[in-house]
Amino acid sequence: MLLLARIWHFKLFLKRLTLVITCTLFSVVVIVQIVVRYFLVIPMHGLEEIAVYSAVWTYFIGGAYGAYERSHISASLMEMVIAGQVARNWIKVLANAITVVVAVWATVWTFQYFQWSLRLQPRSLELQAPLYWAHASMFVGLGLMAFYFAIEFVDNLLRVLGIRTASAG
Structure with missing residues (x-):
């Protein structure tokens, strides 16, 4: 567990x-x-x-950091319309599940794009820099987002099922 904790904190350090x-x-x-x-x-x-x-790397790693902090933008209007807390919690879990599916799909797509970029080696116009560096940011950022969204989904599901309490964090 100590090794996993060190890897977790090192990953956060690298993002920051x-x-x-x-x-x-x-x-x-x-x-x-x-x-x-x-x-x-x-x-x-x-x-x-x-x-x-540099902006592309900032956007995608920043998005991953927002997913880690759970400070990402959410358009969960149903939570405001539904009166019962149990129903709102299940809607949140459903929204989490959809978010994970979309994030994993986008991660697969950007991985294929990154592979294409590595294979064909496109270059920028002025500097002739390989574009796979920018394309890698999309794969890394979306992969991390999918990972954090999956953690949030499991956490919320466990809370709805009563296996984990809100204070168990």
Whole structure:
């Protein structure tokens, strides 16, 4: 169990580190682009690509972190309409199940896209950077989201079935 806990915390550390690095890189690139383009009036090709790649990693790893924290956006209007708590809990479990199915499907799709990218080696226009780096962010981020959504589904299902209490966390 200690090894699993260490892996869990290391994974969280890597996500946070990735978010800090990609957000910082994006900010620096945008500032440099503004200074170089508008104040020095010098064209600097390729900075836009770097900004886009760092933004894509930020979006997908940020989405995974939101799924981990359970702070992701939810459009569960049925929970507000249904009066009974038991029914609301079951609707939440159903919504969790649908979310897991969609996230797993998207993860499979992005894995196939990533494999295609590795096989054909498409490159960016200006920097000629391999695009599989950006495509990998989609697979990694959605894979982590699917994983966290599955944990949330199991947790909510166990609570609805009475196997786990809300304070068991």
